[in-house]
Amino acid sequence: DAGVIQSPRHEVTEMGQEVTLRCKPISGHDYLFWYRQTMMQGLELLVYFNNKAVMDDSGMPKDRFSAKMPNASFSTLKIQPSEPRDSAVYFCASSPGQANTEAFFGQGTRLTVV
Amino acid sequence: AQSVTQLGSHVSVSEGALVLLRCNYSSSVPPYLFWYVQYPNQGLQLLLKYTSAATLVKGINGFEAEFKKSETSFHLTKPSAHMSDAAEYFCAVRYNAGKSTFGDGTTLTVKP
Numbered sequence: 001d002a003g004v005i006q007s008p009r010h011e012v013t014e015m016g017q018e019v020t021l022r023c024k025p026i027s028g029h030d031y032l033f034w035y036r037q038t039m040m041q042g043l044e045l046l047v048y049f050n051n052k053a054v055m056d057d058s059g060m061p062k063d064r065f066s067a068k069m070p071n072a073s074f075s076t077l078k079i080q081p082s083e084p085r086d087s088a089v090y091f092c093a094s095s096p097g098q099a100n101t102e103a104f105f106g107q108g109t110r111l112t113v114v
Numbered sequence: 115a116q117s118v119t120q121l122g123s124h125v126s127v128s129e130g131a132l133v134l135l136r137c138n139y140s141s142s143v144p145p146y147l148f149w150y151v152q153y154p155n156q157g158l159q160l161l162l163k164y165t166s167a168a169t170l171v172k173g174i175n176g177f178e179a180e181f182k183k184s185e186t187s188f189h190l191t192k193p194s195a196h197m198s199d200a201a202e203y204f205c206a207v208r209y210n211a212g213k214s215t216f217g218d219g220t221t222l223t224v225k226p
Contacts (some may be wrong), residue, residue: 004157033213037219044205055212077133091157099211100146100165106158 004106006092018080021109024073025094033103034067034077041059043091046078049075062089063073081114116141118207120217128195128225131178132194135220137205145207147188148214149179152202161203162186175199200224 005024024033028082033048047057047067060067069075070089079086089110093103121136139145146165150158155182159190162173175198179190205217 031211031213042211043216045213045216048213050212051145093157097211099208102148102150102165103151103158103206103214105159107157108155 004092004094004104006090006106006109009010009107010110010112013082015076015083015113016071016081017113018078019082019086019111019113021077021079021090021092021111023075023077023092024090025075026104027073028096029094029104030097031048031095031103032069032075033091033093033095034075035093037091037108038088045076075080079111082111084113087111115208116145116209116215118204118205118215118217120203122220123218124221124223126223126225127195129197131147133190133195133199133222135190135203135205135222137179137188137217138177138186139188139205139207141207141209144181144183145209147179147181148206148208149173149177149190149210150204150216152219153164153206154201158204161190175186195198195222195224197224197226 007022032043046060048114049069050070066078089108093105095103117140119138148163149161152158164181172178206214208214
């Protein structure tokens with residue numbers, strides 16, 4: 001398997017624009033997680049899915065962020081409108097359904113909002 | 115609420131010296147415990163994990179960690195640091211099949 005695949009790897013956008021980040025999890029994994037990493041806040045969990053259903057989105061600013069998982073092999077994280085404070089590295093991770101299994105992370109998307 | 119504490123946001127050692135990164139969890143029920151490593155401009159990757167089979171767990175790149183229930187700890191060690199070990203290290207806990215809780219991370223610097 002190719003691992004968790006995220007696209008794009010880098011994104012530079014202007015404030016106010018819509019940004020869509022994409023993730024393809026590892027086939028067969030039941031869980032998908034979206035994290036945001038910044039120097040100030042560290043690694044933050046934004047939202048996670050189990051079998052395509054949102055389990056917890058309490059870490060996600062709901063006024064501008066939305067996450068979807070239309071099928072088991074694809075998820076998006078959308079920011080509209082984007083703001084400079086959204087600049088961060090966004091990671092997608094997936095894991096199997098057992099608690100003793102680790103999360104497999106993608107390479108991340110570095111988002112810069114100017 | 116489940117939580118994990120990593121003592122020391124920055125640790126600096128000389129090449130060849132012992133590496134010790136500390137991790138404590140807060141729970142009366144032992145969780146599943148993980149150490150991840152993140153190299154610059156990369157995602158996190160698993161170093162090792164404790165899943166109750168053995169208290170001393172060996173991972174990749176010569177790292178190991180010992181689960182101590184009495185101390186609620188899962189410290190990461192490596193006998194001899196190498197320059198390539200410089201990275202950020204995260205401890206994480208998982209109690210059920212849901213989300214993991216990550217520590218704040220420890221940046222390891224290795225001096226020549």
